[in-house]
Amino acid sequence: MGCDRNCGLIAGAVIGAVLAVFGGILMPVGDILIEKTIKKEVVLEEGTIAFKNWVKTGTDVYRQFWIFDVQNPDQVVANSSNIKVKQRGPYTYRVRYLAKENVTQDPEDHTVSFVQPNGAIFEPSLSVGTENDTFTVLNLAVAAAPHIYQNTFVQVLLNSLIKKSKSSMFQTRTLKELLWGYKDPFLSLVPYPITTTVGVFYPYNNTVDGVYKVFNGKDNISKVAIIDTYKGKRSIYAVFGSEINLKGIPVYRFVLPAKAFASPVQNPDNHCFCTETIISNNCTSYGVLDIGKCKEGRPVYISLPHFLHASPDVSEPIEGLNPNEEEHRTFLDVEPITGFTLQFAKRLQVNILVKPAKKIEALKNLKKNYIVPILWLNETGTIGDEKAEMFRKQVTGKINLLGLVEIILLSVGVVMFVAFMISYCACRTKTVK
Missing domain, CATH: 1.10.287 (Helix Hairpins)
Known part of the structure; x- marks a missing residue:
């Protein structure tokens, strides 16, 4: 026993x-x-669940706009005063609802390239007003003229056309005109062939965005859908911020670091953004990036909203800004096992550089440079409750x-x-x- x-x-x-x-x-x-x-189903290749949901996203993606309405245009033109702005918004559009096109796999570097057809549908229920709301904003054509045409004789001719069209440094435009395009009265008088339609995002509808090149995840699941290049050039990067819970799913939050908008002096990787159109001595200003080369030489600069993380000299001539880390930062929430982005908020501001121009009457009284904020946007998407449960x-x-x-x-x-x-x-x- x-x-x-x-x-x-x-x-x-x-x-x-x-x-x-x-x-x-x-x-x-x-x-x-x-x-x-999981890896078998999350790589971006024909036949997987991930590929089907990636080609045409099932998540509603919205692009919200806040417009900077200028409160003192006459004082700025006459006395080179600081520009007082008032933020108005959001005005919301649904975007990225069309399927990706020209999807091509590259097995050698484990990437897939594509273009994204552009389309925007106004969402009145998510907006503070209509597309016909009006704003006092910078005159995009007048501000860009001395940058694109630097010859003195040409500027004299342009000045006569600006005066004849009754154009000034500022203008009143509807939301729809400002975003998607309008016939500019000054450019319409220019005798030689030139694009007469102007808009911050013109042309947009019925165009494509890209070419994007993203990792398909076959060699490394953690890199799936991460952008390798955009139009063959450097893309902005994000760094790990924190671990959070999104609808019961643990995710890693990646944020856009201040270093991404640093001056070339602070971050040598940004040397390509220090161009001939210098806004400070030796490109020491930070917080804005010159993307004029992508915009046919126009003095377009991007920044974080309200010049978040920018040097004081950039925001000093602009009154009415209130940068806030929580409202104005860019982030994406990634599920670490699958590499899927389940939530994101891409927040950027569009600005135009305006300089004094003695031969153009509308700009001749300016005594300093302005990086004028036009608008800022928040493109955002979050996994739906039904998909989160699945x-x-x-x-x-x-x-x-x-x-x-x-x-x-x-x-x-x-x-x-x-x-x-x-x-x-x-x-x-x-x-x-």
């Missing part, structure tokens, strides 16, 4: 040890199996269940092994006595 009891205790300890070992083995093996299963079931739910099974097996196995071994030793001691 003593033998039976001891054998039973040893058997119980062995079973406990087996369960503990199995639980321990299941941790790395189970993770590998799940990662392998994601929790298909990915995080299975991972959590496996983790629970692993912990139970390991815990029960260890407890059984220790308990049975203690009982066995106790019995052995009694037997010896």
